Amino acid sequence: MRSDLFPGYGARHGLPFLFAHSQPPGMTADQEGGGDEEEEADGGAHGLLRRHYLPSLPLDRVVPGHVLLRRGAISFGSCAALLGGTQPRLLSQRRGAISFDSSDQDAIYVRMLGDVKVRSQASQRRGSFPYVEVRLSLGGSASSGRECQRRRVRRLFSCQRYLHAGQLLNGRPRRPSLHMLDKDYVGQAKCMLLKVENWDFDTFLFERLTNGNELVTLTCHLFHKHDLLRHFDLDLVKLRRFLVMLQDDYHNQNPFHNAVHAADVTQAMNCYLKEPKLASHLTPWDVMVGLLAASAHDVDHPGVNQPFLVKTNHHLASLYQNNSVLEKHHWRSAVGMLRESRLFDHLPTDKRHQFETDLGSLILATDITRQNDYLSSFRSHLDSNDLSLANVKHRHLVLQIALKCADICNPCRMWNISKRWSERVCEEFFNQGDLEKKYNVDVSPLCDRSTQNVPNIQINFMTYVVEPLFVEWARFTGYTLLSRTMLAHMRLNKASWCSLQNQATPMAEGHRSDEDTDNDDEDEKVQLFSSL
Ligand SMILES: Nc1ncnc2c1ncn2[C@@H]1O[C@@H]2COP(=O)(O)O[C@H]2[C@H]1O
Numbered sequence: 001m002r003s004d005l006f007p008g009y010g011a012r013h014g015l016p017f018l019f020a021h022s023q024p025p026g027m028t029a030d031q032e033g034g035g036d037e038e039e040e041a042d043g044g045a046h047g048l049l050r051r052h053y054l055p056s057l058p059l060d061r062v063v064p065g066h067v068l069l070r071r072g073a074i075s076f077g078s079c080a081a082l083l084g085g086t087q088p089r090l091l092s093q094r095r096g097a098i099s100f101d102s103s104d105q106d107a108i109y110v111r112m113l114g115d116v117k118v119r120s121q122a123s124q125r126r127g128s129f130p131y132v133e134v135r136l137s138l139g140g141s142a143s144s145g146r147e148c149q150r151r152r153v154r155r156l157f158s159c160q161r162y163l164h165a166g167q168l169l170n171g172r173p174r175r176p177s178l179h180m181l182d183k184d185y186v187g188q189a190k191c192m193l194l195k196v197e198n199w200d201f202d203t204f205l206f207e208r209l210t211n212g213n214e215l216v217t218l219t220c221h222l223f224h225k226h227d228l229l230r231h232f233d234l235d236l237v238k239l240r241r242f243l244v245m246l247q248d249d250y251h252n253q254n255p256f257h258n259a260v261h262a263a264d265v266t267q268a269m270n271c272y273l274k275e276p277k278l279a280s281h282l283t284p285w286d287v288m289v290g291l292l293a294a295s296a297h298d299v300d301h302p303g304v305n306q307p308f309l310v311k312t313n314h315h316l317a318s319l320y321q322n323n324s325v326l327e328k329h330h331w332r333s334a335v336g337m338l339r340e341s342r343l344f345d346h347l348p349t350d351k352r353h354q355f356e357t358d359l360g361s362l363i364l365a366t367d368i369t370r371q372n373d374y375l376s377s378f379r380s381h382l383d384s385n386d387l388s389l390a391n392v393k394h395r396h397l398v399l400q401i402a403l404k405c406a407d408i409c410n411p412c413r414m415w416n417i418s419k420r421w422s423e424r425v426c427e428e429f430f431n432q433g434d435l436e437k438k439y440n441v442d443v444s445p446l447c448d449r450s451t452q453n454v455p456n457i458q459i460n461f462m463t464y465v466v467e468p469l470f471v472e473w474a475r476f477t478g479y480t481l482l483s484r485t486m487l488a489h490m491r492l493n494k495a496s497w498c499s500l501q502n503q504a505t506p507m508a509e510g511h512r513s514d515e516d517t518d519n520d521d522e523d524e525k526v527q528l529f530s531s532l
């Protein structure tokens with residue numbers, strides 16, 4: 001690995017934050033940043049206490065007070081800091097933009113990129129690696145500084161966040177050319193919502209018609225439709241505030257893992273919740289957990305996969321011990337936002353905790369590396385015909401499977417929509433591969449654009465990941481029209497990719513992309529995708 005993958009160096013040279021988080025081997029945090037270290041009497045039985053003052057790196061930033069209070073972000077919002085323990089700036093370690101106390105296990109979550117203040121400065125970009133460069137290029141002019149300051153102030157008025165979701169204030173790129181057409185677009189978006197239960201719902205179009213507010217608009221609509229606001233006595237303002245935060249924390253610049261994907265998965269989840277076999281047993285609680293898990297399941301996704309985070313020693317990988325790293329991060333981020341929004345403040349504590357636990361268990365099920373565990377459990381229940389949906393545990397398993405299906409349902413959409421998702425997901429893989437080459441780390445399977453092609457990736461993904469899951473789902477639903485439609489689309493799409501495969505860029509010699517999969521058993525083929 002090159003030394004410039006490591007912190008300090010990364011931050012100073014404008015390299016991605018993703019790389020600016022750990023220490024070069026053999027170097028302490030203090031050495032790294034030239035920070036001071038001093039010994040203080042703590043006045044207690046411990047005698048002398050060694051404290052590490054964190055260095056101020058060029059890209060370091062002050063964490064504003066309101067951020068300290070919000071979301072329990074890292075240690076600065078975790079119990080130790082809130083209860084008057086260690087001060088954030090005196091914490092024992094730093095990782096990239098953020099300081100944290102590694103001994104504090106109460107942190108709710110760690111933000112991927114730093115804090116809100118920073119994101120509002122680089123309002124056009126979110127995400128890990130292009131991020132620092134954008135910041136640097138914005139850093140120069142006084143007028144841009146003033147504009148950033150203004151934006152930051154406006155952002156504090158959180159009511160504006162939901163009134164003007166998706167625009168200026170929440171850091172999403174403004175979309176050109178709507179202006180006078182806004183009203184027409186809103187009308188058309190409403191029309192689309194009338195058919196929100198149709199499988200041919202086009203989330204890309206919905207994104208345009210809602211001017212980038214697809215996730216907020218769709219989820220709010222579904223909450224109304226399922227009468228969840230009334231049932232749980234929810235405050236609409238708080239719900240919108242939560243959803244705007246959520247939408248805001250998806251990274252628009254990810255070709256695939258962005259808020260449109262979240263909206264797409266939420267729409268699919270709603271279709272599955274409507275399946276008669278399931279719908280008749282679902283409680284409002286199940287519906288609410290299912291919909292919110294779908295909306296939140298990839299929040300703050302950095303556009304690279306877990307192996308990438310592990311091999312670049314990303315702080316999230318160590319925080320979550322290299323295990324379901326991204327999924328845990330999505331879950332904890334969502335919990336942080338839920339708490340900040342106070343959406344469930346009126347519910348009893350045990351209910352709130354129950355909701356957070358259920359949300360986590362659904363989101364963690366989307367970890368594709370665990371696909372076979374869930375699939376075998378589901379299959380064996382179907383084989384023995386012992387699923388009882390009156391049983392809360394069985395219902396929960398079915399909800400997990402439903403969310404898994406929703407997460408990878410893009411190959412089961414109509415060709416013109418499905419193809420766009422396929423191209424986007426491969427673009428994200430290849431972008432990661434480009435980064436890996438650039439920084440001289442192993443290129444992940446399927447991420448090398450010089451040896452892979454889209455049709456081949458799609459055919460394998462459908463054959464070894466999508467089809468086995470949807471076949472079982474169809475069996476569970478009793479081969480409903482929706483299940484048959486999805487399988488039919490998937491098979492047609494696969495045939496289309498097969499015919500396109502012949503025209504695709506030939507693989508480099510010795511690197512046929514199916515080479516790795518030809519002689520392996522199904523499990524290994526799934527694992528190939530699991531590494532994504
Ligand atoms: N069309 C697709 N082709 C290949 N991989 C996909 C496709 N759709 C989803 N995936 C992968 O499936 C994974 C499901 O979990 P993730 O959202 O973490 O990341 C997703 C992608 O890595």
Ligand SMILES: [Zn+2]
Binds near residue numbers: 407
């Ligand atoms: Zn997803």
